[in-house]
Amino acid sequence: MQTNQEIVSSQDMDISILSHFKRLFHESKKVVIIGHKNPDGDAIGSCLGLFWFLHKLGHKPTVVMPNDFPEFLKWMPGNDQILNFDHHSTQVEACLEHTDLICTLDFNDLSRVGSLSALLLNSQKTFVMIDHHQQPADYAALTWSDTTMSSTSEMVAHLIEAWTGWSELSAAMATNLYTGIMTDTGSFKFPATTAKTHRVIAALIEAGAQHSKIHQAVYDNQSPGQLKLLGRALAQMEIKPEYHTAYTYLSQKDLDECHFKKGDTEGFVNYALQLQGIRFALIFIENQQEQIIKISLRSVGDFSVNEFARNHFNGGGHINAAGGRFDGGLTEAIDYFLKFLPEYKNQLNEAE
Numbered sequence: 001m002q003t004n005q006e007i008v009s010s011q012d013m014d015i016s017i018l019s020h021f022k023r024l025f026h027e028s029k030k031v032v033i034i035g036h037k038n039p040d041g042d043a044i045g046s047c048l049g050l051f052w053f054l055h056k057l058g059h060k061p062t063v064v065m066p067n068d069f070p071e072f073l074k075w076m077p078g079n080d081q082i083l084n085f086d087h088h089s090t091q092v093e094a095c096l097e098h099t100d101l102i103c104t105l106d107f108n109d110l111s112r113v114g115s116l117s118a119l120l121l122n123s124q125k126t127f128v129m130i131d132h133h134q135q136p137a138d139y140a141a142l143t144w145s146d147t148t149m150s151s152t153s154e155m156v157a158h159l160i161e162a163w164t165g166w167s168e169l170s171a172a173m174a175t176n177l178y179t180g181i182m183t184d185t186g187s188f189k190f191p192a193t194t195a196k197t198h199r200v201i202a203a204l205i206e207a208g209a210q211h212s213k214i215h216q217a218v219y220d221n222q223s224p225g226q227l228k229l230l231g232r233a234l235a236q237m238e239i240k241p242e243y244h245t246a247y248t249y250l251s252q253k254d255l256d257e258c259h260f261k262k263g264d265t266e267g268f269v270n271y272a273l274q275l276q277g278i279r280f281a282l283i284f285i286e287n288q289q290e291q292i293i294k295i296s297l298r299s300v301g302d303f304s305v306n307e308f309a310r311n312h313f314n315g316g317g318h319i320n321a322a323g324g325r326f327d328g329g330l331t332e333a334i335d336y337f338l339k340f341l342p343e344y345k346n347q348l349n350e351a352e
């Protein structure tokens with residue numbers, strides 16, 4: 001990894017960041033673009049959006065993901081060209097060896113790429129980070145971190161606009177970026193969705209992103225098992241009105257009986273926030289294979305689930321959306337959570 005870092009934190013894509021991008025890419029033909037472990041719509045969308053843009057500029061980009069991604073994203077333009085480190089480790093190793101530049105998108109720390117992190121930590125290549133998560137680590141020669149952004153996909157769109165104008169925006173880029181913004185904003189309803197986000201969305205639609213089809217492809221393709229699993233999560237929900245909190249859980253047995261596939265529980269945690277007066281929602285999901293409990297946390301208002309996940313569940317994320325893990329059993333994880341929830345009573349009652 002290079003030293004001589006430049007940390008850029010900005011409201012907008014300004015001239016100095018852009019010229020740094022141009023300088024780095026001018027010197028780099030081969031570029032590897034990497035998203036985080038368990039890639040979501042924004043990770044895939046931002047990486048593929050940047051992939052098609054760099055391709056158009058004459059670079060030789062390769063997109064790498066640490067592991068597989070959900071079926072409901074396997075239609076995105078270029079998804080078939082993604083190298084999955086879990087399945088193609090030798091190929092990925094060779095790519096990283098011969099690349100000029102490594103762009104990491106939609107994550108803030110090299111620990112977020114699972115088993116790929118050792119390769120990246122030992123790499124002497126120049127890194128670029130584009131990300132909207134809090135507290136970016138300082139491994140990159142150029143860190144473009146903006147926590148006010150709705151998504152990394154929106155940032156890539158701003159990069160394209162600043163670099164070439166919208167004239168170079170293709171339908172493939174637009175479709176990927178639209179998907180990333182849509183999924184990371186809960187279909188444009190989270191607070192980080194701004195007027196600027198909607199201006200970007202307008203440009204993406206003009207460039208050929210078919211919003212209805214994208215929405216359908218991502219959300220309206222549920223399997224019977226998926227809806228049954230959602231039914232269990234809803235039926236098992238526990239509500240703690242005195243803490244404005246609701247949580248639910250899914251055991252490995254629940255998952256197995258509903259023929260769980262990766263991505264099936266995406267968005268389940270958000271349902272609890274539909275309850276009147278609920279500001280803090282969690283879902284605990286058992287993973288017997290890894291012997292951990294995965295926890296997704298959401299909030300509305302100024303209660304920070306990022307802080308909560310950092311303090312108690314080895315995780316983090318954003319103020320209103322975070323993830324974490326617990327090493328142990330499901331009941332243990334929930335008991336642990338319920339033990340310290342009362343400490344947050346004031347914060348949860350004061351939060352707006």
Ligand SMILES: [Mn+2]
Nearest residue numbers: 042106152184
């Ligand atoms: Mn994101």
